[in-house]
Amino acid sequence: MENNNFSDAYIERCSKETENMIDKESSSFLNQPITYLKEHKNEFIFVESTLFEQIGVEGISLEVDDVFGTYDVMLGLKLQKKFEKMLKEQLNNSLQGDEAKFDLVFSHDDGLWDLNFALDYVEGYRENLSIHESLHIIHKFLSALVHTIKQTTS
Numbered sequence: 518m519e520n521n522n523f524s525d526a527y528i529e530r531c532s533k534e535t536e537n538m539i540d541k542e543s544s545s546f547l548n549q550p551i552t553y554l555k556e557h558k559n560e561f562i563f564v565e566s567t568l569f570e571q572i573g574v575e576g577i578s579l580e581v582d583d584v585f586g587t588y589d590v591m592l593g594l595k596l597q598k599k600f601e602k603m604l605k606e607q608l609n610n611s612l613q614g615d616e617a618k619f620d621l622v623f624s625h626d627d628g629l630w631d632l633n634f635a636l637d638y639v640e641g642y643r644e645n646l647s648i649h650e651s652l653h654i655i656h657k658f659l660s661a662l663v664h665t666i667k668q669t670t671s
Contacts, residue, residue, distance in 0.1 A: 523547055527566070528547070528564050529541055531561050531578075539560060547648045551650075554580060558581050562580070568656050569592075569656065569659075572663045575595070578590070579648075587638075588635060588637055589633060589634070592633075593631060603666050604662075607665055612634060636651060641654045
């Protein structure tokens with residue numbers, strides 16, 4: 518059975534200002550409401566999990582944007598540079614809302630796409646989600662994105 522509950526997750530709460538770890542958390546921390554991040558705007562959460570690794574994501578950071586108040590997801594995605602056009606098309610088609618936007622930059626240093634997007638524009642997002650439910654939505658979104666690109670190119 519596929520583990521989809523992030524019980525294996527490595528979780529850090531970090532300072533936005535210094536990027537230093539404040540504390541390492543157990544998976545029970547994921548039961549917190551996502552609004553935890555609005556109440557602790559000086560923090561971001563970094564999460565690694567085999568669920569993310571399986572789709573080519575090393576880990577994700579989740580924080581509240583200081584200007585827009587959206588929940589920002591930041592990650593490195595292992596996809597070849599040649600998929601840029603398709604990746605941008607999929608992101609444009611998948612993120613919902615007129616305000617939906619993303620940042621996508623290929624890093625030649627590590628061969629990863631640096632991708633940032635607002636969770637607020639992903640299908641299934643609601644303000645009353647737990648952090649765990651948010652991670653599940655992020656994983657589902659990224660899985661579909663990667664799957665569509667790999668299906669189209671095979």
